[in-house]
Amino acid sequence: AFKYVIEKDPRNLNLLKEMYNMWPFFRVTIDLVEMVFAKGNSEISALYDKLLVPEDLQSLGEQLRENYEETKRQLLQVSGHKELLEGDPYLKKRLRMREPYVTILNVFQAYTLKRIRDPNFHITEDPRLSKDIEMSNKPAADLVELNPTSECAPGLEDTLILTMKGIAAGMLVTG
Numbered sequence: 533a534f535k536y537v538i539e540k541d542p543r544n545l546n547l548l549k550e551m552y553n554m555w556p557f558f559r560v561t562i563d564l565v566e567m568v569f570a571k572g573n574s575e576i577s578a579l580y581d582k583l584l585v586p587e588d589l590q591s592l593g594e595q596l597r598e599n600y601e602e603t604k605r606q607l608l609q610v611s612g613h614k615e616l617l618e619g620d621p622y623l624k625k626r627l628r629m630r631e632p633y634v635t636i637l638n639v640f641q642a643y644t645l646k647r648i649r650d651p652n653f654h655i656t657e658d659p660r661l662s663k664d665i666e667m668s669n670k671p672a673a674d675l676v677e678l679n680p681t682s683e684c685a686p687g688l689e690d691t692l693i694l695t696m697k698g699i700a701a702g703m704l705v706t707g
Contacts (some may be wrong), residue, residue, distance in 0.1 A: 534606035548610045562611055563619065569604050570616040570627055571703055576638045583646045634702035641695035648684050648692065 537544045551558045574597045581593035608614065618625035684692075 534610065538606065539699045545609060552610050552632060555560070562607065566607055566611060566613075566616055567620075567623065568625070569600075569607060573635065573638070574600060576635060576642075577676060579639065580642050580645075583642045584649070600619050630702045634699055637698040638700065641692065641699065642693065644688055644691045689705060 536547070537548065550630055553559070577593060577597055577600075582589050585593060604616070608616070611619070613619060617627070
């Protein structure tokens with residue numbers, strides 16, 4: 533929407549800036565959009581594309597990331613900020629603290645999805661494992677047996693669910 537309004541008449545950028553500064557509802561709305569953008573990560577998006585998207589469709593992801601960056605730039609112009617969440621350093625700090633955890637969960641999730649989708653991926657027992665090691669992993673084996681209807685290799689569906697829950701917890705409104 534920013535792009536359309538600004539391209540229609542470049543003076544509209546000044547109007548949007550004035551609206552941001554003068555209208556509380558507009559300001560709060562833009563600040564919420566800014567928070568959503570602060571949670572986005574183009575590099576993680578590119579990883580999902582690289583691992584999971586057919587090559588002939590990857591240009592769509594590239595275009596979406598370009599649109600994301602362009603919209604972010606326009607959002608910053610309207611708010612007058614140099615970087616996202618400049619107006620809310622507390623929230624910015626909270627998101628930065630969560631970022632390493634959410635990022636690694638996204639990486640785990642992308643690779644788990646890749647394995648789930650790979651028809652040639654099968655987990656086989658390592659014949660070199662001793663009975664002691666097998667017995668020490670008994671709680672894990674018991675957990676895997678709790679989900680006998682899974683079409684995935686043992687543990688993959690559970691890993692996917694855990695990453696989904698972890699990412700969702702990390703992405704909650706954190707203010």
